[in-house]
Amino acid sequence: MKIVVAIAFVLIIGSLGCALFFLMRDKGKSNNTVRSLAVRVGLSITLFVMILVAYKLGYIQPTGLR
Numbered sequence: 001m002k003i004v005v006a007i008a009f010v011l012i013i014g015s016l017g018c019a020l021f022f023l024m025r026d027k028g029k030s031n032n033t034v035r036s037l038a039v040r041v042g043l044s045i046t047l048f049v050m051i052l053v054a055y056k057l058g059y060i061q062p063t064g065l066r
Contacts, residue, residue: 001059008047015040 019036026032054060 001054005047005051008043008050012040012043012047015043 015036019033019040022030022032022036051060055062
């Protein structure tokens with residue numbers, strides 16, 4: 001599960017980087033920035049739902065503060 005979360009974070013950061021690249025290159029004239037940000041939001045929501053489902057199914061357990 002840790003690997004899946006790490007991969008999701010890398011994809012989210014990559015999508016954010018792509019949005020910055022398109023924003024600087026296109027100066028907001030195309031929809032590439034909006035599309036990249038929409039992908040980032042979709043990945044973030046998917047990661048959140050995936051963590052909730054994994055918790056409910058018992059794949060991950062809370063450890064609390066140590």
